[in-house]
Amino acid sequence: MKRWNGWGDPATTYPLPDSVLAYLRDNLGDLTAFPDAAMEDVLRAVPKSRLLPHPLVGTDAKSRLLHARGQSLPDWLALRSGRIPVFPDGVAQPVSEQQVCELIAYAQQNGIRLIPYGGGTSVVGHINPPASEAPVLTVDMGRMDHLLELDESSRLARFEAGVSGPALESQLAIRGYTLGHYPQSHECSTLGGWIAARSSGQQSYYYGRIEELFAGGRLETPLGRLELSHFPASAAGPDLKEVVLGSEGRLGIITQAQVRVRPKPSAEAFCGVFFPSWELGMAAVKSIAQQEAPVSMLRLSDPIETQTTLLLSGKSWIRLADRGLRRIGYGQRRCLLVFGATGTAADVRRARRTAKSVCRQYRGLFVGTVVGRAWQKNRFRGPYLRNTLWEQGVAVDTLETALPWKNAEAAARELPLAIQQAMQPHNDRVLVISHLSHVYRDGASLYVTYLFRCRREPEELLARWQAMKRAASLTIQRCGGTISHQHGVGVDHAPYLPAEKGPLGIAAIRNLCATFDPQGIMNPGKLLVEDRSKGTGTFFGLQACTGDLPNRAEK
Template structure:
């Protein structure tokens, strides 16, 4: 197995798609005290620790997947040593690959995954499932346990297993990337309608393992809403979940694995429900005087309709960087369906026409590339997200924003609502601040304050980024000691040697 050079080292995506900062942003960074950063260390110059994987183990794994699919070279290991959080990228830019796995394994199917897990269980080798590698919460980060660890890269599990046009379902292997899945489905007149910001590189298995939510979730639902069946490889065998569109046959075991982030097993295939390709797709923008007024209008759409596929409301600070000319920008996207003009106008909205929405749609995958440019310029740009019931949303917004501003010196804090439900909505914060002498430590302290504020205000510690290692302690507080014990009990049954992504999700 050879490594693809398609993705930028210490950055996001295609190197050819890199962007430069516009003059207005450069001037803003100067006002924030940002100074140019040191250049990034090239991946070829990164020092990777010697692999601790014994030859006997490497040979056993090679017997399962083939010698060509067991990589122990420095670049393959460095590229599997973290995700795409800003903290990950800062470490990579500095040439820090101390957390690289001891080998990268590329299984070719479910049976090979089962055999790899069996071999690793016998030898107590930690296993970190690796899909698109887009985690921003430490979901595929370095191990702190000191034991040997492999990255289980699922890219060879890349096939469509079945497309049932009568039931409108499709079964894919878990390593299929989102654009490839959409290409396959479009040829048959269908779509998943799941387009998160990580869409270009993330895998379907990763979407399931993290409870991903796409930008058109108001119309198509979250990814966990789309999953009707899963096949999961665990260290002690295979679990099949989901055999009917609905069931009263006990608790739904799919919910054990949706959002489990590889801590309980490896999703190897999944069956998802489909929708017909839309006949038309259009975007538009609206302006509201305040975030509060815009949120009221968005709540009316979520609760009473008509509900567009895309609903994205920026606060005054985020809107100031766009075309709203004061106030707050609401972007709506329609896949067919009825427009919401009458409701929005009645709630005080001003129509801005299609241009703001079309601009957002054209640039919606650009934010990670902009973050790379900000890192190059010496800024630290990171995000965090949460969700709450509508009645709690105003206090949640105010308290999290205050915690971030109080924790960071001269920070720019932006926010938007991008996922709505009848009962509540998400809040997505973006923070830009000078890197300083300890950028990762400063952000960790600020995020801890913000995470405390999230729980105090009644929010969830994550709406769609997942738990990983970064949110693990707050997740434990959210579900309580008995909830943690229940998860530990499940892990003890499915993973008795504790090899599966051992530091994410479940506290020690």
């Protein structure tokens, strides 16, 4: 069971300590809760379906509402205000490849647009139905969730693509294996969605991003099946798996995927280290990455995120420890690193030793596993805070990029400034917190969370979000970063893709879509910007942040 207008299981809550609320009021001003719409009222507004009847297709208002939006800020605003301009005309939940093929044929014959749907956790408008003349059918893959084959000799598992994170891990765990792909959305997102949106797990430093885990599979397209055979490696021309990765539902529906699995690690630990400054912390994590220290994850919080993390713990002994830290010179600018070590007990000891010794060179103060255990406990609970914050009158959004080390410090400085400056004309404040979420030898991913006050009028809140999102996206591109390290393109990042891929690159992607889907029925309006002129807005039919984009490729 999922919340219809928020994150996750309705039975799970994440209350805010009073100290955090006070901190938010200090930073943002007085908070007023948003006037949420009631579900019954929103259901009454769902229009009549335009689909011709089909035995696999449901057209009831509730399932159309439950599949109408994902998890981006404009999605939340649409759901919470009840002002949802477009609903899918129907929802199908196939249980077999044959049914998927039947649905594609039904769409082709009747001029229907198809949206492949995994867990609906997209944060960039991936699964939103376009405002189109043609009816829209959402294909929810959630019932195709079985482990089909486990090849222990090759350590490959073949799953149906609609399997969610927990269902995938539990089917592997009883056989002693793991995939180890843990995006923070693990609870609700699916294997097909991870592949189609090029997802990255929290421990991808150890297990690999989805690109490294995805070994083969099947894509059902309007022109037939694309079979992606597994080879440990191949020099047989371009790798078509790369075409499916990040395809965002534009080429077809992934029905099966083969993934590289490992025996479950026997030991794991998450440890904390404080640094006196963000710059020293960054230098330390870069050194850990470049020395290829055998850690499994690294998360370096900036001073504001460090402060927020300590406040969120709500524990009195943390306040005492915090005072102690300040006394020994780890004051306002201190930063917290959480790193993980995974494998055998000996691997964990070795990773800890290496990471500790590198951190020490940068004045890192190792504080053992207490902070790391707290991170581990809340690693999938964090998104529930968004529900609580919204109810208290605080809107939250996140954005992310990856960029080379030489630009990382500048971007970490400039991104928060750009977001704050974009809020100034609105005479309002925004709290921007960041962390380095994934590190590589050649660069890092910077992840930014920004919190601002809800307004009573949804248009006002949307205008603020648009200004900040646009300013951040342009800054990311000016700093030489990718428009997304892990969230994908969807609708919200599509205007920025041409600057990253260049005209020829965009033409190649467009031609790929046309090759697999000549009628243009698959998830139109996502990835490529041109369909937006046909009316694909994220919210109230408004177009997001287009125009004035720098095009590095044209320089």
